[in-house]
Amino acid sequence: MCEAAAYIIRNGQEELLLEDVDLIEPEGDHLRLVSIFGEQKIVKAAIQSLNLVNHKVILVETK
Amino acid sequence: MCEAAAYIIRNGQEELLLEDVDLIEPEGDHLRLVSIFGEQKIVKAAIQSLNLVNHKVILVETK
Incomplete structure (x- = not known):
């Protein structure tokens, strides 16, 4: 399978x-x-970024 | 493997x-x-978007 975990950066912290x-x-x-x-x-x-081999997507909050 | 193909939307067209x-x-x-x-x-x-099951990432040009 090819799904990933999405993390969001809030106040400088990465949260799942x-x-x-x-x-x-x-x-x-x-x-x-x-x-x-x-x-x-x-x-x-x-x-913001993707790392598919590590199954990780990073989002950033927008205003 | 979990890589994807990245497409970019230019002038309304999706290009690999x-x-x-x-x-x-x-x-x-x-x-x-x-x-x-x-x-x-x-x-x-x-x-712009991700579809990991279809192994597809869509980018859009920015100014």
Whole structure:
């Protein structure tokens, strides 16, 4: 499987936001994350970086 | 393996930018993409969306 864990940087700290993420797409000025289990999160953030071999996506909060 | 193909939207068209991408990270106001074979590309773009099950990353050019 190829899912990744999504972390969000808040106040300089990396926090785990959602595991087993399959899909991240824009929804207005937010991002919608969907896991392989169908769990969804919507956050006001941008995708900062990806490390697919380490299965890690880093988001940053946007204003 | 968990690499993805990176596409960039230019003039409304999706173009293949780099295959087998492992890493995408900010480099100043650009993004640096690195494939599992060590090939690198630097583009002025932002990450728009991810579809990991389909191994696809979509970037958009930024001004």
